[in-house]
Amino acid sequence: MNLKIFLKTAVKAVKEAGRIQRERFGENFKIEHKGEINLVTEVDYQCEKAIIDIIKRDYPEHEILTEEAGSVKTSSNSRYKWIIDPLDGTTNYAHSYPCFCASIGLEMDGEVVAGAVYNSMLDELFTSVKGEGAYLNGNRIRVSKVSDINKGLLATGFPYDIRHSKENNLNHFCNFAVRAQAIRRPGSAVLDLCYLAAGRFDGFWELKLYPWDMAASSLIVKESGGMITDFKGGEFSIYKGEMLATNGLIHQDMVDILKLG
Ligand code: IPD
Ligand code: CA
Ligand code: CA
Numbered sequence: 001m002n003l004k005i006f007l008k009t010a011v012k013a014v015k016e017a018g019r020i021q022r023e024r025f026g027e028n029f030k031i032e033h034k035g036e037i038n039l040v041t042e043v044d045y046q047c048e049k050a051i052i053d054i055i056k057r058d059y060p061e062h063e064i065l066t067e068e069a070g071s072v073k074t075s076s077n078s079r080y081k082w083i084i085d086p087l088d089g090t091t092n093y094a095h096s097y098p099c100f101c102a103s104i105g106l107e108m109d110g111e112v113v114a115g116a117v118y119n120s121m122l123d124e125l126f127t128s129v130k131g132e133g134a135y136l137n138g139n140r141i142r143v144s145k146v147s148d149i150n151k152g153l154l155a156t157g158f159p160y161d162i163r164h165s166k167e168n169n170l171n172h173f174c175n176f177a178v179r180a181q182a183i184r185r186p187g188s189a190v191l192d193l194c195y196l197a198a199g200r201f202d203g204f205w206e207l208k209l210y211p212w213d214m215a216a217s218s219l220i221v222k223e224s225g226g227m228i229t230d231f232k233g234g235e236f237s238i239y240k241g242e243m244l245a246t247n248g249l250i251h252q253d254m255v256d257i258l259k260l261g
Pocket of ligand 1: 085087088089090091156157158159160186187188189190206208209213
């Protein structure tokens with residue numbers, strides 16, 4: 001099966017979302033609270049609608065799972081599910097901090113087989129099709145070769161229940177902060193993972209993520225030669241919330257540090 005045809009639709013849709021994001025960046029748009037510190041803007045909804053319209057036009061029978069609208073089922077029992085984060089990095093976007101993207105992954109029979117992520121501020125398009133590598137603006141990307149965590153640049157993020165839950169990642173953050181070269185908290189898990197795929201980061205960990213944060217980005221990491229597991233080094237699933245992604249070379253070191261709790 002030629003999966004590239006699906007990628008074409010994903011690219012068209014993330015680019016349209018990116019066009020909207022860039023056009024409205026810094027505008028005075030409406031912002032609502034989904035939780036105490038969890039925001040959603042008018043632009044998230046606008047991008048989501050644009051993406052759904054494009055996917056439905058090309059594949060009306062396919063299932064869709066998207067962050068703001070939830071699960072959009074079709075009458076048929078489809079093998080295909082499009083998993084969408086219309087705007088990853090909403091807090092950044094709401095503050096006019098230019099670090100965000102749109103992300104679309106396609107699952108076929110429960111496995112992610114195509115993905116596209118677009119950062120409109122830098123005009124960077126990350127794409128991948130299962131078995132065919134990962135690309136940035138059409139050029140093949142690969143994970144870094146850093147094998148010593150002392151020299152590793154790591155990325156992470158914190159869950160929206162950081163104020164109330166003990167599982168808020170602050171423990172791991174402290175443990176990594178004194179063992180890695182440095183840590184960044186950019187505010188877009190999807191871009192963090194694409195940057196890992198491109199060799200800009202060497203490792204990434206986060207908990208309480210959602211399928212739309214990990215669908216396209218996990219494929220892009222795998223296809224760039226990266227390794228993905230849960231925190232214990234066990235099997236990864238985009239539905240499990242927890243993700244440890246590295247260049248492979250510092251993976252065991254990161255598992256060991258995560259064990260410190
Ligand atoms: C969030 C961002 C952030 C991460 C959060 C995500 P959103 O996604 O990716 O970096 O730390 O866990 O929920 O809400 O901006 O789509
Ligand atoms: Ca997200
Ligand atoms: Ca989002």
